[in-house]
Amino acid sequence: MAKSSRSKWLLLGTVALVVLPLLLVEGKFAGSDDQATAAITHAKPGYQPWFSPIWEPPSGEVESLLFALQAAIGAGVIGYVIGKRQGLAARDDAEH
Amino acid sequence: MHIMEGYLPAKHCLAWYSVSAPFFAGGVWRIRKILAERPQARMNLAAAGAFAFVLSALKMPSVTGSCSHPTGTGFGAVVFGPAVMAVLGAMVLLFQALLLAHGGLTTLGANLFSMAIVGPWVSYGLWKLGQRLGLSVAVSMFLAAALGDLATYITTSIQLALAYPDPVGGFMTAAIKFGGIFALTQVPLAIAEGMLTVVVMDALAGKVADIRKVSILAGETR
Numbered sequence: 001m002a003k004s005s006r007s008k009w010l011l012l013g014t015v016a017l018v019v020l021p022l023l024l025v026e027g028k029f030a031g032s033d034d035q036a037t038a039a040i041t042h043a044k045p046g047y048q049p050w051f052s053p054i055w056e057p058p059s060g061e062v063e064s065l066l067f068a069l070q071a072a073i074g075a076g077v078i079g080y081v082i083g084k085r086q087g088l089a090a091r092d093d094a095e096h
Numbered sequence: 097m098h099i100m101e102g103y104l105p106a107k108h109c110l111a112w113y114s115v116s117a118p119f120f121a122g123g124v125w126r127i128r129k130i131l132a133e134r135p136q137a138r139m140n141l142a143a144a145g146a147f148a149f150v151l152s153a154l155k156m157p158s159v160t161g162s163c164s165h166p167t168g169t170g171f172g173a174v175v176f177g178p179a180v181m182a183v184l185g186a187m188v189l190l191f192q193a194l195l196l197a198h199g200g201l202t203t204l205g206a207n208l209f210s211m212a213i214v215g216p217w218v219s220y221g222l223w224k225l226g227q228r229l230g231l232s233v234a235v236s237m238f239l240a241a242a243l244g245d246l247a248t249y250i251t252t253s254i255q256l257a258l259a260y261p262d263p264v265g266g267f268m269t270a271a272i273k274f275g276g277i278f279a280l281t282q283v284p285l286a287i288a289e290g291m292l293t294v295v296v297m298d299a300l301a302g303k304v305a306d307i308r309k310v311s312i313l314a315g316e317t318r
Contacts, residue, residue, distance in 0.1 A: 006234070007298050010291040017288045018156050027161015033100055033198075035162055035277045036256060040103060043260045043270065049102025053197035066195050067153050074149030081143040082299050089302060 098189065098207040099252060101200025108259050113205030116182070119213045123182035130176060130315075137176070137315025140300060144172030145184035147296055151289060152188050152211075158281040166289035167248050170241030171296060173216030174223045175313045185212025210251035219244030233306040234294050242290030249282040250275065 022029070041047055057063035104112070130137055151168030158164060169181045189207050192198040199207050219240040226236030257271035301309035311317045 007295045010295050014288045014291050017284045021157045021159050021161070021284065025157075025159055025161045027157075029157045029161060029163050031155065032160075032162045032164045032277050032281045033098070036274060037100060037103065039273055039277060040256070040260050043262060049100070050106065051102035051200065051202045053101045053193070053200060055194065056197040057195070063196060067155070070153035070191060070196075071150050074146040074151075074153065077146035078143050078150070078296065078300070081139045081146075084139060085300065085302055 098192065098199030098211070099203040099255060101193070101197065101202060103200075104203050104206055104255070104259050106202070108255075109202045109205060111205075112203075112209050112255070116205045116208040116213060119179070119182040120186060120208065123179045123184075126177060126179040127183055130180070134315035137313075140313050140315065141172075141176060141180070143296075143300055144175060144180075145187060147171050147293075148181070148184055148188050149191075151292070152192065156285050156288065158284050160277075160281045162277075162281050164249070164278070164281045164285055166285050166292075167211050167215055167245050168289065168293075169211060169216045169248070170219035170244040170289070171237075171293045173219040173244065174237060174240050175310055178213075178216035178220040181216035182208065182212045185216070188212075206255050207252075210248045210255065214251045215244040215248035218247040233309060234297075237294050237297055237310075238290040240290075241293035242286040245286040245289045246279065246282055249278040253278045 021027075057066060127141070130141065148168035148171075151166040153165070155163045155165045167185075169185055172184055173181050186204075186208055189199055189204055189211065193200050193204060222243055223236050223240040226239055231239070253274035254271055256274045257267050260270055261267045262269035262273065297309055297313070301313050304312060308317065
């Protein structure tokens with residue numbers, strides 16, 4: 001199987017894995033860490049965390065901005081490395 | 097997801113910090129060695145860290161009706177060995193603890209152990225096993241990344257069960273309860289991570305035979 005078609009199918013599969021739960025499962029899709037917090041409070045009623053985050057994003061908007069920033073930085077670096085490699089490969093081809 | 101700030105007893109925090117510290121030191125040593133011996137690998141090392149950065153920012157819906165995110169640590173563990181991920185994973189965890197109030201500084205040692213140590217070592221072990229059993233490169237990479245991801249969340253469940261055993265059923269009941277929250281949610285996400293890891297391997301390695309990809313990415317061969 002050609003490599004590009006392998007990637008295509010794998011990416012399609014990933015999209016399906018993300019979309020299908022949204023379509024087929026009824027749920028609030030809250031974070032699993034919130035559920036864990038609830039489970040802890042259930043096991044130890046009245047539990048208070050003994051340390052709080054030093055800084056918290058002031059709103060959901062700022063939080064999603066920072067999550068997007070994190071993804072963008074990572075994707076940017078990966079894209080740069082892929083581009084750089086292709087540029088080097090093209091130069092090698094031109095030399096030979 | 098990572099264990100939240102302030103949600104592990106101080107003794108547990110200290111214990112997990114001391115377990116994780118030697119792995120972190122080993123990772124620093126290993127990265128310096130890689131950079132000294134094969135400087136051409138530094139771009140792919142950055143890409144391996146970046147992959148963990150992207151994937152742990154992507155909160156995805158799952159079959160349990162809740163959301164969680166993959167870890168992205170299996171790729172770097174297979175290519176550069178599991179040790180380096182302790183350092184790259186620490187960067188991701190620090191970013192999320194300081195800027196997103198996701199995870200925490202007190203729980204950093206515990207989260208480092210699950211995401212940047214157990215996950216990568218499981219991935220690396222499964223990669224070696226897959227290669228020894230004669231599985232194809234893509235299948236080995238997929239299994240390594242997917243099951244390493246899952247191992248991280250099983251570890252998180254065990255860490256929480258150790259801190260919060262069930263009043264009646266004790267540790268095991270609690271482990272199953274937290275496993276139901278974290279590990280079950282993680283199953284489709286782990287599969288997604290396995291598939292994305294193969295995509296990223298193909299994209300970064302370029303048009304070469306599968307069998308040569310990992311050593312080329314590691315900078316061991318050209």
